[in-house]
Amino acid sequence: MKVHEYQAKEILRGYGVPTPRGRVTDSPEEAGRMAKEFGGRAVVKAQIHAGGRGKGGGVKLARVPEEAVEHAKKIIGMQLVTHQTGPEGRRVKKVLVEEALDIARELYAGITLDRAIGRPVLMVSAQGGMEIEEVAAKDPAAIVKEPFDVAWGLQPYQARKLAYALGLSGDTHKKACTFFVALAKAYVETDASLAEINPLLVTAQGDVLALDAKMNFDDNALFRHPNIKEYRDLDEEDPLEVEASKFDLNYIKLDGNVGCMVNGAGLAMATMDIIQYAGGRPANFLDVGGGANEEQVKNAMRILLSDKNVKAVLINIFGGIMRCDIIATGVVNAVKEIGIAVPVVVRLEGTNVEEGKAILKRSGLAIIPADGMKDAAEKVIASLGGGQ
Numbered sequence: 001m002k003v004h005e006y007q008a009k010e011i012l013r014g015y016g017v018p019t020p021r022g023r024v025t026d027s028p029e030e031a032g033r034m035a036k037e038f039g040g041r042a043v044v045k046a047q048i049h050a051g052g053r054g055k056g057g058g059v060k061l062a063r064v065p066e067e068a069v070e071h072a073k074k075i076i077g078m079q080l081v082t083h084q085t086g087p088e089g090r091r092v093k094k095v096l097v098e099e100a101l102d103i104a105r106e107l108y109a110g111i112t113l114d115r116a117i118g119r120p121v122l123m124v125s126a127q128g129g130m131e132i133e134e135v136a137a138k139d140p141a142a143i144v145k146e147p148f149d150v151a152w153g154l155q156p157y158q159a160r161k162l163a164y165a166l167g168l169s170g171d172t173h174k175k176a177c178t179f180f181v182a183l184a185k186a187y188v189e190t191d192a193s194l195a196e197i198n199p200l201l202v203t204a205q206g207d208v209l210a211l212d213a214k215m216n217f218d219d220n221a222l223f224r225h226p227n228i229k230e231y232r233d234l235d236e237e238d239p240l241e242v243e244a245s246k247f248d249l250n251y252i253k254l255d256g257n258v259g260c261m262v263n264g265a266g267l268a269m270a271t272m273d274i275i276q277y278a279g280g281r282p283a284n285f286l287d288v289g290g291g292a293n294e295e296q297v298k299n300a301m302r303i304l305l306s307d308k309n310v311k312a313v314l315i316n317i318f319g320g321i322m323r324c325d326i327i328a329t330g331v332v333n334a335v336k337e338i339g340i341a342v343p344v345v346v347r348l349e350g351t352n353v354e355e356g357k358a359i360l361k362r363s364g365l366a367i368i369p370a371d372g373m374k375d376a377a378e379k380v381i382a383s384l385g386g387g388q
Contacts, residue, residue, distance in 0.1 A: 001217045003231045004047045006096045008213040011228065012195075015186035017179060018209045020201075022098030028072035031097045035068035038099035044071040045098065048090040049236040051131070051214070052082035058092065061100060068097060090236065101209070106199035107166055108132060109180065111187045119147045122154060122184055124162045128199035154184035168202070175208040190228060191221035240284075240303050247299045249288055256281025258380055259310040259342075261300055263288050263322045270373065271316045278377035280384065283310045288322070297330025302338055312343045314380040316373060319350030328356035332363040343368060343383035347376035 003011075006024040013019055021038055024047060025031055035042035042065075046058030053059050058080045062068035072095050081089035106128035114121045125143045127135050135142050144165040148154045159177035168176050179200075187195040194216040201211040222229045234242050244251035250265075254272075258280045262268040265287060272282040284307060288300050304313055317327045327348065335344070347370040348356045360367050368383065370376035 001219055001222060001229070001232055002049045002236065003215055003217070003228070004049065004094075004096075004233065004236075005045065005213055006047060006094075007231045008195075008215040009210065011190060011215060012183070012186050012210060012213055015189070016182040017186060018175075018207065019213065020098045020101055020209055020211065022096050024094050024096050025072075026076060026094045028069045028076060031072035031095060032065040032069035034097040035062050035065040038097070040064050041100035042068050043098045043100055044068055044075060045096040046075050046078070046080050046092040047094045047096055048080055048085070048092055049233070050080075050082045050084035050090060052084055053080065056080050056082040056085075056089075058082075071095075072097075093235070101201065101211075102204035103201060104204045104206075105202040106211070107202065108135070108198050109162075109183065109200045110194070110196040110198065111184060111192070112194050112196075114145075114147060117147060119149060120184070120187060121145050121147045122158075122162065122180060124166055124180075124200075126166055128201075130198075132196075132198070148184060150188050153188060154181050156181065170206070172202060172206040172208060175206070176202075179208045179210075190215070190225060191218045192216065193218050240306055243306075244286065244300075244303050247296050249286060249296060249300055249303070251287075251303060252285040253307065254282050254284050255309075256283045257309055257311040257384070259283050259286070259304040259307065259313040261286050261288060261297075261304060261313065261315045261317075263317050263319075263327075267316060267318055271314065271377075274373050274377040275314065275380070278374075278381045280377070280381045283307055288327075294326055294330040294333065297327055298334040298337070301331060301334035305338060305340065305342070310342060312380050312383045313340075313345070314376055315344065315346045315348075316376060317346075317348050317350070319348065319353060319356070322350075323352045324348040324350060324356030325352040325359060326356075328359035331367070332359060332365060335363075335365050335367070343380070345370050345376050345380040345383065347371070347373060 009019045042062050044060050046053050060071040078092050079089040108125040108128040111122045123145050146158045159180040163173045163176040196214040197210045199211045201209045238253045241251050260271050262271050268285050275282050345368045370379050
């Protein structure tokens, strides 16, 4: 789950991570009053779940309160397009108004899980304000990484190593160390999957603050954090992903035209790969999980077909705990109830597979059976006329 910048900063402040003074509003007049409270100069920042807001015109510096009002009027309600929103952009409903600070340096700090070693890694770079992927591509040596143990947290010696790597000294070095330890604590204790501070600000006075903040959280751990779960903004999520979550289905929208229903993330990845290999492009990733019932399968089909970009559907199921006859019954009921105007290719394997195939055959529906993943991928691409 993603949260807005102002929400991430609220969480981080609770762990002692310093941030600029700021508040969120949906009123341009209130934005002006906030700027006045912060001394006149303020930054007005669009709040959407995407990076690159500044380049898209969603971050503006106001030198006087009246300017903050004008900036807020333009930003609130705008359809903000960035490299992360896609061409359709996102509608801005709120702005964060923050005090303007004297910038001496812009750095980078971020924590994510390194799956190769099974531990979180705190990364820092002197090239703040840039996309970390861009830095990694152009100058990998500019990123310093420090893995740490979740049981012990980031240790002081590790924080000092990172601060030295950024060329910090004196009180600023000490403040950076405190910042890194607090950030690591926040990451671990909130079950975050990402905590990114870009830029990490060093002020002219030597203070270290999170000028921007991005946090993502493990959905499977949200039951432990009801306060964070309340931050969920459904308006920032794809409507079909929201609909899928109501039925405990995992759905991710992509940009192709072949809808994919699978059970298990590994099978989903393999299915999308083989569709690409056969010359197609997956339109989504829909995982019904290991124990879906007929109702979930029916809703999964309904969600798949709600995407206007889907021109064919590939159902690829390996029945372990999941039974192939349940999948087949759910698919048949869904097609009968909803109707279907696109080709549907079904590959079943595993528990009760013969019974599942018999159910599909007896249905009399125009469902295309497949033997094996390669056959399924080739048939779904052929149903599209052999191309995109």
